[in-house]
Amino acid sequence: MRKFLLAVLFIVLCIALVYKSPFSAMYNYNKARSFYDRGEYEQSLPYFEKSLFADNKGILTRFFYVLALTKSEPVYSVQKNLYNMANSRINDEASSYAKAQAAALRYRLIEGISNNYIYNAAMGNDIVRWNIKSFPLKVYFEDKDSVPSFYIEQIERAMQVWSDNTNFVKFSMTDNKQEAEVVILFKKTPENLCANGYCKYVTAYTEPDIDKDKILRRMVMTFYRTNPLNKGFTPKEIFNTALHEFGHTLGIMGHSDNPGDIMFSLKEDPASMFALYSSAEQSLSLRDLKTLVLLYRIKPTISNVKNLSSESFYYAPLILGSENTVLIHKLAEYQKYVAAYPNMASGYINLASVYADLGDSNSALQNLAVAESLTNNTDEQYVIMYNRAVIYFNSQKYREALDYANKAKAIKNENNVNDLISDIIKLQ
Numbered sequence: 001m002r003k004f005l006l007a008v009l010f011i012v013l014c015i016a017l018v019y020k021s022p023f024s025a026m027y028n029y030n031k032a033r034s035f036y037d038r039g040e041y042e043q044s045l046p047y048f049e050k051s052l053f054a055d056n057k058g059i060l061t062r063f064f065y066v067l068a069l070t071k072s073e074p075v076y077s078v079q080k081n082l083y084n085m086a087n088s089r090i091n092d093e094a095s096s097y098a099k100a101q102a103a104a105l106r107y108r109l110i111e112g113i114s115n116n117y118i119y120n121a122a123m124g125n126d127i128v129r130w131n132i133k134s135f136p137l138k139v140y141f142e143d144k145d146s147v148p149s150f151y152i153e154q155i156e157r158a159m160q161v162w163s164d165n166t167n168f169v170k171f172s173m174t175d176n177k178q179e180a181e182v183v184i185l186f187k188k189t190p191e192n193l194c195a196n197g198y199c200k201y202v203t204a205y206t207e208p209d210i211d212k213d214k215i216l217r218r219m220v221m222t223f224y225r226t227n228p229l230n231k232g233f234t235p236k237e238i239f240n241t242a243l244h245e246f247g248h249t250l251g252i253m254g255h256s257d258n259p260g261d262i263m264f265s266l267k268e269d270p271a272s273m274f275a276l277y278s279s280a281e282q283s284l285s286l287r288d289l290k291t292l293v294l295l296y297r298i299k300p301t302i303s304n305v306k307n308l309s310s311e312s313f314y315y316a317p318l319i320l321g322s323e324n325t326v327l328i329h330k331l332a333e334y335q336k337y338v339a340a341y342p343n344m345a346s347g348y349i350n351l352a353s354v355y356a357d358l359g360d361s362n363s364a365l366q367n368l369a370v371a372e373s374l375t376n377n378t379d380e381q382y383v384i385m386y387n388r389a390v391i392y393f394n395s396q397k398y399r400e401a402l403d404y405a406n407k408a409k410a411i412k413n414e415n416n417v418n419d420l421i422s423d424i425i426k427l428q
């Protein structure tokens, strides 16, 4: 038995020696260079990588590795490795050359679709989108008969506009709610939308249903049956709103900052939406379409398929920059929203999420408190309590976390919060 153990130890040591030694660095570098010198750049990459694994500071290895990357087909793994070399902690010729080449590659990849608002389309640091092979998305209407039939017709027309303007977006109808990827609900208009002479003129909103394994289960689009004055919406209002909301269901989770785009955020505002959505029929802008096309080229972090990956995807940080860059963009977007619409709770909820991602839990909690004072919507109240629970959970304050998780559960008994509660109890 003892002999056997020694043998095992011996083998492990040998492997370590072979892979993590100057000998291995040199051997693999020479092998890589012979491929490289023959112009077989892709074949050289794994040997450069083995050499760098043995010695990550080899100046020549690093430099020729970057050269080989830039001469290879820019598939996902090449983009990722080039980005990592560009942002490596070692400052040398290789990393500065990689920086320039990464910028050039980004430019090349988004050529023709560079006029977009992809920063705002991301959800915090997450890229949310469907697997392109999952189209047509199955759409389910609940309580169709609770609204005039033109509501349904206008919503279907909005779906058709997205399909007509892209070569991959398609929808089909289903009678089975369980299998639907898009669920469309019609809710009674809350009575508390008007206060102090100010009405929240909300027509619809869309929420992603994402489970704790980061799987996108469905998108839920909720329309109110009437406006706050208890009058029905016009066909144009339903169409314009649906066109915007379908952008969310496709994965554009934020808003454009350009009034020409259907995903322009301020269109969700009471006053401007009333004016804009009622005045003219809206259409998709080129920027909306380019944003969607780019979104569907980037590897998602949240999708309906687990670990969706392909060498043909784009590496998100190469396109969007580091996580912090993305969050700073988001922060600016939501601050603008809150400044323009200080009475909308959703702006503060979004702002709080970004602060939480940036590690500033005090600012996150302050914004959630403002949001709480502004909303009577149970969906928003649930999110506020749930997010508070998560913030306290992440700062290891399990008593507060459990308290808020229970408050969220009292509002809506959802899987998310039940999972969180069992996690807290395990760690407490």
Ligand SMILES: [Zn+2]
Pocket: 244, 248, 255, 265, 268
């Ligand atoms: Zn929106």
